Amino acid sequence: MSSPPAHQPTAEQQPEDPDLEASESTLKPAVAAPPKQRRRPALIGLGVALVALGGLGAAWLATSVSDSVSVIAMSTDVPRGQVIERADLTTADINTDPSLEPVRAGRIDEIVGQHATSDLSSGSLLTLDAVADTVRPGDGEALVGVAVTAAQLPAEPLRPGDSVRIVDTPNPQDDPPSDTPNSIEAVVVRSTVDQESGQRVVDVVVPEGDAASLAARVATGRITIVLMSRTEGE
Structure with missing residues (x-):
């Protein structure tokens, strides 16, 4: 009497292979590497140049401000010989220049009451030779x-x-x-x-x-x- 055929398990009943499960658990989805960014020397050079220009501009501005002085300027027209009044004068900030000899703003009280030795135009800087204590020519x-x-x-x-x-x-x-x-x-x-x-x-x-x-x-x-x-x- 022959023995009954051995029962073959189906695919769903196959025993799980522990080695196979371990190998599958270690697999991870592939991730694409980020694209390498290409450096552009021209843009880098432009950035450096802009930074340098900004620094030079700041230095120039600081120097210009530090070299400026406050001087007396005319706010109205004053004809030659007329007495200069306080309302005729104002002040202006200018850069120092050896070729210019304007009167400093601190002497504005000294100028009030003096006579114009020439026609003074509004907006012009005042110099010492443009004023005098008395009108010339005088009597005689x-x-x-x-x-x-x-x-x-x-x-x-x-x-x-x-x-x-x-x-x-x-x-x-x-x-x-x-x-x-x-x-x-x-x-x-x-x-x-x-x-x-x-x-x-x-x-x-x-x-x-x-x-x-x-x-x-x-x-x-x-x-x-x-x-x-x-x-x-x-």
């Missing part, structure tokens, strides 16, 4: 413009208030005079350059009786201006 005085070349002037620039002598000179081909040449004492009011002729015009105040004689001498062109001592004015 006359203002004469003396046009000269650089050779007829001292190398030292003339300033308002300087005492000068306008001296007669001989003709170019004449011998030097044996006697002391004639001269007229004067006080400098202002000195400007005539744009058309290139000559310097020095406005001077002289006694009224000397005005005609000085004007005639200036017309000949045979004069020179001599700067006198500044000791008393210092």
Whole structure:
């Protein structure tokens, strides 16, 4: 008598393989690696340049602010000879410049009450030679413009208030005079350059009786201006 055939388990009844379960449990889904970012040297260089420019700009701004000074400026038009009032003045901050000599804002009280020596325009910076304690010419005085070349002037620039002598000179081909040449004492009011002729015009105040004689001498062109001592004015 044959033995009954052994019962074969179905796929659902197959015993689980512990090794297979262990190997399956260790499997993980594959994860794609992040793409590598390419560095762009041009963009990096641009960023560095912008940072450097920003630093230079900040340094320039700090230097400009530290070099600025407060000076006096005109807030209204003031004609020559008129008394300057406080309402005519204001202040402005400018960068220091050796070629400029504006009056510092701290001296504004000294300027009030003085006379304008020339026409002062609104918005212009005020300089010391633009004001004076008194109006020139005064009683018994006359203002004469003396046009000269650089050779007829001292190398030292003339300033308002300087005492000068306008001296007669001989003709170019004449011998030097044996006697002391004639001269007229004067006080400098202002000195400007005539744009058309290139000559310097020095406005001077002289006694009224000397005005005609000085004007005639200036017309000949045979004069020179001599700067006198500044000791008393210092």
